[in-house]
Amino acid sequence: MIRKTVFGATLALLAASAAFTVTPAEAADSASVVKHYAELAEAKYQDSLTTAKALDAAIDALIATPGEATLKAAKEAWIKARVPYQQTEVYRFGNPIVDDWEGKVNAWPLDEGLIDYVDPSYGTESDSNPLYVANVIANPKIKINGEDYDATDITPETLRGLNEAGEIEANVATGYHAIEFLLWGQDLHGTGPGAGERPYTDYDKANCTGGNCDRRAAYLKAASTLLVADLEDMVKAWAPDGEATKNVEADPKAGLTAILTGMGSLSYGELAGERMKLGLLLHDPEEEHDCFSDNTYASHLNDAIGIKSAYTGEYVRVDGTKMTGPSLSELVAAKDKALDTEVRGKLDATLDAMNAMADRAQKVEAYDQMIGEGNTQGNAVVQKAIDGLVDQTKSIERVIAALDLGTVELEGSDSLDNPDAVFK
C-alpha cells in the first residue's frame, strides 16, 4: 500500500518533470518549437470551437424559450467563448492564413445600426456609411451601393454578403461582436456604469419588443452558425497536416519569426495602441473592444495570456488540461539565460497589470469608465497595462536579434540576403 503510493507519486513526479522540463535536445530545436506552436494553435482553436458550439446551443435555447434565464445563459456562454478565442489572437500577424480569415470572426468596431434598431442618439445618417441605420432585421430589402440587396431570408449567406457592405469596414455583419450586440444591445451608459440592456422580449415572438423578433432570432442564429463554421475552418488549418501548420513548419526559422511577429504586433500596435491607447487619448467609450458587454477587460487579459503562451509553450485548456512542450523560452534560455529571464519577467509584469485592471473592472468600475476623461485612477490602471505591453515588445525585439532571425528569406526577395546581386 505504502509502496504503491510512493510509486504513484514517483510516476506523477516523473510525468510532471517530463512535462515541464524537456530534454535539451528538444529544447534547442526550433523545428520542435514551431511544431508545438502549431499544436497549441489547434488546441486553442478547438477550445474556441467547443465554446462557440456551447454558445450556439445557448442561442437555440434563447430562441426556443425566450426568458431572463435563457438570455443570461447565452450571455454567459458568449463570455466563456471569448476566453480561448482571445488567447488565439497571438496567431494573427505572423500567419497570413489567420490574417486572411480573422475579419470574419472578430471584426471591430461595428456600426450596429446596420444590423438592428438603435437608439435615436445614434443618429440617422452617415455619409461614410449609407448603411449606417440600414437595420437589416427590420428591412428585408436594402440597397448597397445603389443596388438592391435581398435579405428576405436571413441565412448565413445573407450575412456574408453584408459583411463590409459598400466597402465600409464598420459594416460588420458577422462574428463575436455582431452576436454580442444581439445579446446585449447598445451600451447607452457612455463612460458611466452599465452595459447594454437588451430585453429578452426582443426574441419573444408572442410579446415582441423592438419589432421583428423572428428576423432578429434568425439573424442571431445565422451569425452563430457562421461563427462555428469559421472556427471549424481554422481548427482544420492547424491540424498536423493543415495549411497553417505546414506553413510554419516548412521553414522553422521563418516559423519562429511568425511567433515573434505575432507576439510583438499584438502587444504593441494592436493591443497597446489601437485597442487601449486610442481610447485613453480620446476618452471615448466607443473605443472599447467588447463595448456592448463590458467584457473588454477580459478580452485584453486573454490576449496577454495568449502572448505569454506563445513564448512559454504552456496553455491551460478550457477543460483544465495543461499543455506544455518545446518553447521559444527554452530556445532563448539556451542562448542567453538572462534574456529569457527578462522576457518572462516582462510578460508576467504585463499580466499583473492586466489582472489588476480585470480586478478593478469586476469590483470598482467597467473598462469604459476607466478610460473616461478625468478618471485619473482608472486611466492609470489602463496605462500601466499599456506600458507593460510596450515594454515587453522591446524584449521581443531583443529575442529576434538574439536568435539571429535577421536573415530569414522572404520569397522572391533574395536581395534581402544578397544586396549586391542587383549590381553587376
Place this chain on the structure above:
Amino acid sequence: MTYGGKLRGIPISPLEGGDARQGRGGYFPATFIDRLRYDVVTPLCHSRDISPSRGEIRGSLPPSSSLTCNGFPSEWTGWGGASSRQSMTPAIRRKSIPIFLLPVLSGALLLTPLIAAGGDPIFPTTRSDLNPKDQKRVEAVTRPTTDFSKPEQFELMEGGAATSRAIVNGNAFSHFSANLTFEEEETFKLGNALFTKLWVSAPSSTQASDGLGPLFNARACQSCHLKDGRGHPPEGSADATSMFLRLARPARTDEEREAIADYRKLNFPDATYGEQLQDLAVPGLKSEGRMQISYEEIPVTLAGGEVVHLRKPAYSVAGLSHGPLESDVTVSPRVAPPMIGMGLIQAIHESDILAKADPDDRDGDGISGKPALVRDHRSGELKLGRFGYKAQNATIRDQSASAFAGDMGISTPDNPSSHGDCTKAEAECLAMPTGVQERLGPVEAPDPVMELVTFYSENLAVPARRDLADPTVLKGKQLFQQSGCIACHTPKFVTRRDAGNKAHAFQLIWPYSDFLLHDMGEGLADGQQVGVADGREWRTQPLWGIGLTETVNGHTFFLHDGRARNLTEAILWHGGEAQKARDAFAALSKDDRAALVKFLGSL
C-alpha cells in the same frame, strides 16, 4: 511558401543589407517629427497663403514684387503658371553648376528654371545621397529591361522591402509597410483609427471628435478612400461621396498673376463657394449644391474591328445655395485616389524626377514632362509637387491637411480655419459653432492627429505583384514598353538613402509614373489651372496596385473622374502627349491588347 513574417527591429532594403534598426522612444517618435522637418532647410519666405480662401497666414508676407526667397527672385517666372512656356529664359550661371552636370544641361537645358538667378540650385541636380559607385548601381538597376523572357529580379516586390505579402483579399491596400518596427506599427494603427474616425458636428458630447464642416464632402477620410483604395462616381447612388468638384478660376489681375508666378497661389477660389463644392452640411445649414453628371457614349473602333464605347462626361451643379458660380470659375471632378506607396513616392530623389523633365520637348519625342513647383504649406519653401492629380502638393502632410480642411471642414495646426471652406459670402456658415476645445488646443484636430494620419498615409503598403512570370503578362509588359507607355509611366526608381523614414530608404520601387505633368489632350482636359499645371495637364498616375482595384473596391472605374469603366477605356482616353502611345495600343491585335491589359492587371 508565402510568409507574412517579417523581421522586426531590422530594416531590410533590397539594395542594402539589414543594419540593426534601433527602436525609438515614445509614442510619437522624435524622428517622426524630424522627418517632417528634414527637408525644410531654410524658410524661403513666409508665404503661407497657399490656400487662398482660408485666409490665415502664418508669418508675414513681404510685398510680392520685391520677394526674394533664398536668392530666388519673383521676377523669374518659372515654368507654366501664368507664364507661357516661351517665357522661360533665365540665364544659367554655368560656373555654379558642377562640371559633371554639364552634359545633362547642355543636352536639354532641363534644369534651367530650377537654378535661381543667384546661382543656387533650387533642387539638387544629382543624387546628393549617393556616392558615385552607388549612383552607377542605381542607374543600372533602374534602366528599363530588354529581357521579357522572365520577370526582372526584385520585380515581385513592387514597393521594395515595404511591399505587403499578405494573402490578397479586399484588404490588399490596407496593410502597413512590411518593414516597419513594432513601434511604428502602432503609430500606423493609431493613424488608421483616426483615418476611419467619423467626425461629428459641433457641439457634441464626444468633444474630441467634433468639428465637422460646417460644409463638407465626407465625415471621415475613409468615406472617400474606401478600403484605402479608389473612389468612384456616384453611379446611381444619391450622394457623391468619394468624388467631388474642385472650383477655381484663373488670375484676373497683375497682382494675382504675380502670386501664381511666385507659386504663392495655385489658382483662385469662387468668391461664394470657395475651393470645392461641398454637397453636405451640418444640421441647420444648406449644402452648397449637388454635382450632376451626364454621359455621352462615343464609339471607338480598334484594330481588328472591335468597337469600344467611351463615355464622355459633362458636369454641372444643381441646387446652388447662393446663386451661380462666377463666370470664369471652372469645375473639375476628382475621385479619391488609392493611398498605397505614398511614403515611397515622397522618398524619390528630386533629381531622378527632374532628370525626366523636358518641358519644351527638346528631345523631340512628343513628350514634355513638366515638374510641378509648389510651396510647402508650412515653411513656404519651394518644393517639387508630387501628390494630387495636378501634383499640387509636395508632401503627404500637405495633401492630408488640405483634405482635412476642404473635404471634412476640420481645422488642423497646418490649416487652422475651423470653418473649413466657408467664404465671407456664406455668412450663415461662418456663424455655425466650431469644434475647437480650448483645453485641447486652438484647432479641431490638434496634435498629434496630423502626425498620425500623415504617418498612416505614408505607410500603406504596395501589394506584391501577382502572375508576373505568366507568359502573357510578360508579353504585355513588352508591349507596354514598346507602345511607348513607359515614356511617362516610368517603371522604376530607387528611393533616397537619406529618406526621413528608414523603411522608405534606398528601396527599388516600381510605381510606373514619372510624377511629372503632361498635356493629356482635349478629351481629358478640365480647363482648370492648378499652379504650374494648365487645364490640359495632369500628373502621370502611378499604376502600382491598379490590378487590384476590383478586388479591393469592387469596381474598375479609372482616371481622375472615374469615367473609364475598365483599363482599356482608360488607355483610350489618353490624348495629347500620350496620343502616340494610345494609338499604338489601338493598333495592336486584340490578343496583344488583352496581353497589355493583363500585364496592368498584374501590377
